[in-house]
Amino acid sequence: MKPAKWSRPEDIVEALRRKWADGRLLAAAAGGHPFEPIAVTLKGPVAADALHHFEEAYVWAQSWDPSLHPHLRVQTKTIGGRNGLPSQTVPAQAWIESRHALWALLGVTAEVDHFHALHAHTALRAPDLALWMADHPMKVLRHSAVWHQLVRVVCWIGSHSAEQIYLRELDVPGVDTKFVETHKAILAELLDHTLPEDRIDSGIPKSNLAARYGFRVKPTYVRLRYLGTSPLPFSELAVRADELADWSPGVRTVFVLENEITYLSLPPVPDAIAILGSGYAAALLRHLPWLDDVDLYYWGDIDTHGFAILDQVRERFPHTTSLLMDRATLFAHEPHWGQEMTQANGNLTHLTPEEAQLAQDLRTGVYRPNLRLEQERIAIGAVREALTRHRN
Template sequence: MDTREHLWSLLGVAAKVELFHTLHEQSVRRDPVLAQWMQNQPMKVLRNAGHWPRLVEITCWVRDHATAALYLRQIDVPGVDTKFIENNKGILSELLDHSLPHERIQTGAPRSDFAARYGFRSKPAYIRLRYLGSPPGPFSEFTVRATELTSKPAGICTVFVLENEVTYLSLPPVPDAIAILGSGYAATQLRHLPWLADVDLRYWGDIDTHGFAILSQVRARFPHTRSLLMDTATLLAHQEHWGEERSQTSETPRYLIAAEAKLEQSLRNGTYRPRLRLEQERIPIRAVVQALEGVRYEDPRST
């Protein structure tokens, strides 16, 4: 082989080499630093050749703009929308990691959270709550940004956190109390509400390994949290409503009291039935009313 061109021709890649050179020359004019990365990753460039110019433009746009007050939706590059960014987060992360100054990259954020990693505003967390006693105003229920719910609602002493919407809506009256809908892993939302440390906090989730994992996470942040209807007596009293947990969590809950930990291990080991679960919405309302009648306010500062 006398020249590289002869070699490219023999290998049948002459068109790909020419395409790479074209993309590289275009990129050099927009971002010389990015062009250096391209020299070390030619195959990645070629795999994304169909939309490479847009990837470069996004990288340069982020480089040239302050992003702290912006959502990804506000990236203003022709031919680019949030779907395009979502579909190309992997390659965009590599380009941005190479092109941005180190201080522009939030290394503490997980790589899966593209917006947080590159300093964009993330979708806000919302708290949905319902008054179980007499509401202080015209609304018995409302949804608010978690970061704006900075203080305890007036007159509230007890807070119930539930994962199931129907159970949340049908919870019977309790004086001076509110219910918060957790909608999945509640701890991710409750971290925004430091005032929960000053209320009698009760968590009620499914009796399964995921339910106890969530309880443990909530209690890790708020140690005074107590569970509701998540005990062996409740489980055994409602055998006709038993179901099956499709997949048990691999998480080992660290913040359970002894009775809760024993029940969680029984579920994990299949003591009563393999992958047993009792969903909270399957517990009859009369049992819920009875349990709530037994709830007495306790000052968290005394526990």
């Protein structure tokens, strides 16, 4: 019978490497915890194996010769000696008795020394970050080439008020916005650890460093086009949303669209403007309280995302009327049906019964899986007719 699998020296190294990789070994060292010797019980030959598989047992025992493993202490035991079986001395346990031996066994001494140097340097400049380092040593090593720059960035942000500046104005030697963008994931972790709670907007994802940590963000612009006679020397404007909030364009009717070409090609409509939503109409329109006092129409694609945006717009502006987002329009343009790659999820509570039923039919694939009809595929004649009908 073939002997059972016996422990190999490389098995110990492999098991210890898993502990090294998850950070627990270096974290214990960084945290100042005393080293507890590690004992690994070896699975080796029994007395019968030494008798029936002597050569294999001998080769196995030789593989554990202490001269081959200067970083291990190999403890032996005696097997056999009963029932006429000769006694044999075989390896029984392998011990790692110091961190120095452990690092050498794993071949990570240089990495450990580098970590300790980074940790000591950081402790002098940013003690809070040093505490984080002790808990996340492997993340530090993965960013060791730029660690000093990361620390300088975190310290600079912590000592400056961000409210009146853009992230572009961060003034740290050797650091630019490209660096910040490249390392935003690790910077977010460090900033979350070091900044006070009132400096962190936890509702904003970590990927948006500027908004999450209170920097000025790029302004939102509203693009609008006069469909009738413009009172200004311009037919089209792009205005900061916060500034447009206090200025009314002086029209009775507003059409909101998501597609740029459709927005640009709308026919003339007296006393009306078109606003380009570009996929986030609800976020744009909430800045404009004067929309409460106009006839507001929303026109999006006939798909699950279009109805989701309509639902969001109507949540803020309940008087919103949908335009060309009905079953009749959908079936009149069947040759132009397309496919929605991913569908929107969520409970839509601000649709009319007819809109809600059509949205549900699209979601469940009643007519075709992932069916959509894009704005630009609707005939211009149907657009003109709809605008005339809603104008009168």
